[in-house]
Amino acid sequence: MDWKIFITYVIIAIKGIESSCRFPAFLQxxxxxxxxxxxxxxxxxxNLKHDVRWLQKQDIFIDGNNLWRHREHSMKRCDRVEKRSVYTKTSFGRCSERELVYNRTCLTNEGYNTYKIIQxxxxxTHKFTCMRFIRRSDNLVQVLEGPLSDTNDxxxxDExxxxxxxxxxxxKWRKQSYKCPISGGFTFRTISRLTNEDHCESEWRRSTLExxxxxxxxxxxxSPVGSDCNPLIRKGHHKRLACWSGWETDRFIYMVAGEFGxxxxxxxxxxxxMKGEFSVLIYFSVICPEEEDGKPPTGIQYYELRMRRKDEDRCEDDDEEQCKMIEAQGICSKEQQEQYTSHCRKTCGLCQHNNAAKQGCYFDAKIHGSWVLYDLNREEDVQIERRHAVFSKFGKFHCREKGTNENQYKTVTTFRNGCVPRYTCFEFSRRNNNLLSYRASRSLRQDKEMEEICAFHDDPFPLLDTYRSYYFKNLILSGIKNLWPSYCGIDSTIPFNGTxxxxxxxxxxxxxxxxxxxTRVSLTLQSTSCPSLLAPLELQCLAFITYQEEDLQEMIITRSMDGRNEFNCWIISSYIIGSRWPxxxxxxMPTTQCTPLSDVESDEMRRPKAALFLEDKEKRKECKPMENPVTLPRDILTRSTNKPHVVRNDQSHSRDNHQRQGQRDEIDLDNPRVVLDEVESASSTLHSTDVFRIVLGVALVTILRCFTR
Known part of the structure; x- marks a missing residue:
């Protein structure tokens, strides 16, 4: 039976099942x-060390209460045709064969993320089973399954x-960063579990994992230069992996990782x-065995890393005899021989206290204070003082050197967990009282010149701009009561249409x-056509800034005043379309981070939550008359009006006001009738507040004259 015909049959069969069961949202x-x-x-x-390719894989599709699973084999001939198979071109230039493994439907929810299934x-024919899903991160889930049964028992x-x-x-399509579940520095030697080969047998220098x-x-x-100890590369010194997920069990800590990008x-x-020397297993596929021996299915490549945590308080050599030979050859005194001296710290006299954190500069007072970073799935407190900047999750950074650009600082981070110091460049920009922008460079293990270390760019996939970025990130002044009123930048009431x-x-x-x-220091959005804005949305304005990095863009930072205290960035983009400009x-935007629109189209999480087209030709500034107008004789009000007055921005209006102001300065206050005549002549153009002020002045003068007579 062709697999497409089978799926059609399955869908028809599924429609006959009455089920309110639905797989959880994070699985869809x-x-x-x-x-x-x-x-x-x-x-x-x-062949992960050189010609990387896969032999087989499986894909799972989940829609509502339905689940499909496909298996795909690579390296099949493109002209080979079989039933239930579909042939596609792989990224390695070969063809692959795909087949349906099973189709399942959720019948009932049997507890937290646990479901009874029909297959x-x-x-x-059909079978019954049970599935339970353990969400380890946004990127990864583990699955427990029960036995297949002919009946719905x-x-x-049962557990x-x-x-x-x-x-x-x-x-793999979720662009979500993840913090590794452990941290620190370790030394290791590499053993192949398939062949029991010691890849470091001829190398006395120990490799390092940080x-x-x-x-x-x-x-x-x-790994030492020229050695074969690095399990991830055939020849080379350094390999970096990104964490995708991690979790703990009663006995083990697991990490799923991949190359950046x-x-x-x-x-x-x-x-x-992890005490003394211990063994770490690394599997060259995303398989995570729980058995004590850690043995995967036959054919899966994996290594044992015999590790020891580095202790900064304990100064020792990797090999005392070899280090004595290094000292005898005078290598300890040569600056360019770090590939040896770093492994002979005791013999080469490198055990003195690390002075990397020695104070070399101070952060400018204008950036001091308590701040908050609001970003996707991340809220972080930031405290900047004279000597250091402390991010509650990112780390603590001591000021080391100030650059020729007064806003750039080289910082150093020191550790007590075996990691060597890290050097990071920060650039700050104080936008206004409420807003401090910053960006951070990549952290380096060696101290470099400012020009080299202050290179700003996003991290590769999956981190992207989570911690380091090319564009500035925004920090908000901590404490709602501490926020200052700020200009919003709209300057009117503007109709819009959009989403x-x-x-x-x-x-x-x-x-x-x-x-x-x-103008006010808050924004109001309201609509009668969409439920989200039937109740006006009130936003406190925190900053209005022209986006220097992008032409024709401005940004507004706001806080919602509906009790949720949601902080957002709003980007105003101007486009040239035909004869209309702009x-x-x-x-x-989803958070206060104003990532340029051109950079978020490929990232579903960072895409705008609203897009409103502003009808600038229809914008207006209306002023209401006073609710309790001043009572004046009928003849004075004959030319007044109750219609709202639209404030004009043209210069002639300003000149008229100025001329009237001059005329009022020349009024003969000894004659109240003259004053009232002036009020009558001006009442059609003056705001009711001006009328009130004039009449009040006339009344006061009249009262004073009565007392003086």
Whole structure:
């Protein structure tokens, strides 16, 4: 039976099942530009040190209460045709064969992320089982399954019958950063578990692994130059991996990792208790065995790393005899021989206290204070003082050197966990009282010149701009009561049309106060056509800034005043379309980070939550008359009007006001009738507040004259 015909049969069968069961939202596979992005599992990688390729993989698609699983084999001939198979071109230039493994439907929810399942087979029979999902991160889930049964037994989801799959499911399409579950510096030697070969047998210098020294660093595997000790590369000194996920069990700590910019290909298993020398297993596919021996299926490449945590308080040589020979050859005194001296710290006299954190500069007082970083899935407190900047999650950075650019600082971070010091460049910009912008460079293990270290760019996938970025990130002054009123930049009431929270909307945005006839320090969005804005949305303005890095762009930073205290950046982009210039669009970003629109189109998480086209030709500034107008004789009010007065911005209006002001200065106050005549002549153009002031003055003068007579 052709697999497409089978799926059609399955769908018809599913429609006959009455089920309110639905798989959890975090499992649902999204679709973008017509392409559904599946979970991936059982990807069997080979030749990871040179000619990287996979032998087979499986993809899982989940939609509502339905789940499909496909298996794909690589290196098949393109002209080979079989039933139930589809042939596609792989990224390695070969063809692959894909087949349906099973189709399943959720029947009932049996507890937290636990579901009773019906499975439809290719021979039109069906089975029943149970599935439980463990969410390890946004990028990865583990799955427990029960045995297949011919009948829908009530005990299918009993704990004793559920077995954990060794292959996790990975969402390689999710651009979500992850902090490694352990950190610190270690030394190691590499043993192949398949051949029991000691790859460091002829090398006396120990290799080094440093994990998440500064958040976002990932894992750095460093081996002596010229050695074969690095398990990840055939020849070379350094290899860096990014963490995709991690979790703990009763006995082990697991990390799933991959090269920056690529999908994950490794699973590392650390013992939970790391004392003395211990063994770490690294698998060259995303398989994470739980058995004590850690043995994967036959053919999976994996290594044992015999590790020891580095102790900065303990100064020792990697090999005392070899280091004595190094000293005898005078290598300890040569600056260019770090590849040897760093392994002979005791013999070469390198055990003195590290002075990397010696104070060399001070942060400018204008950036001192308590701040908060609001970003995707991350809220972080930041405290900047004279000597250091402390990020509650990113780390502590001591001021080391100030650059020729007065806003740039070289900083150093020191550790007590075996990591060597890290050097990072920060650039700050104080935008206003509420807003401090910054960006951070990559953290280096060696102290470099300012020009070299102060290179700003986003990290590769999956971190992107989470910690380090080319564009500035925004920090908000900590404490709602401490926030200052700020100009909003709209200067009127402007109609708009567009989308807000995926709803089509027509409405207005305004920072204009018709009661006082002036701009406010808050924005109001309202609409009668979309539910999200039926109740006006009030936003406190925190900053209005012209975006220097992008032409024709401005940004507004706001805080919602509806009790949720949601902080956002709004980007006003101007476009040149035909004879209309400019055409302005207001975008609401997910956080206070104003990432340029050109850089967020490929990142679903950072895409704007609203896009409002501003009808600038219809913008207005209306002023209401006084609710309790001054009572004057009828003949004075004959030329007055109750219609709202539209404030004009032209210069003639300003000149008229100035001339009237001069005329009022020349009024004969001894004659109240003259004053009232002046009020009558001006009442049609003056605001009611001006009328009130004039009449009040006349009344006071009259009273004073009565007393003096």
């Amino acid at each position: 596979t999204p679709s973008h530009l017509g392409e559904t992005k599946p979970w991936n599992t059982e990807t069997w990688w080979i 439809y087979n290719l021979d039109r 009530p005990d299918l989801c 004793d019958g559920l077995v954990l799959e060794e292959w996790p499911w990975v969402a 994990v998440e020294c500064v958040v976002g660093d990932g894992l750095d595997f460093m 690529e999908q994950p290909k490794y699973c590392l298993r650390f013992p939970k208790h 807000f929270n995926d709803e089509t909307c027509d409405g207005t945005i305004s920072d204009w106060d018709a009661d006082t006839c002036r 055409w302005r669009v207001l975008y609401k």
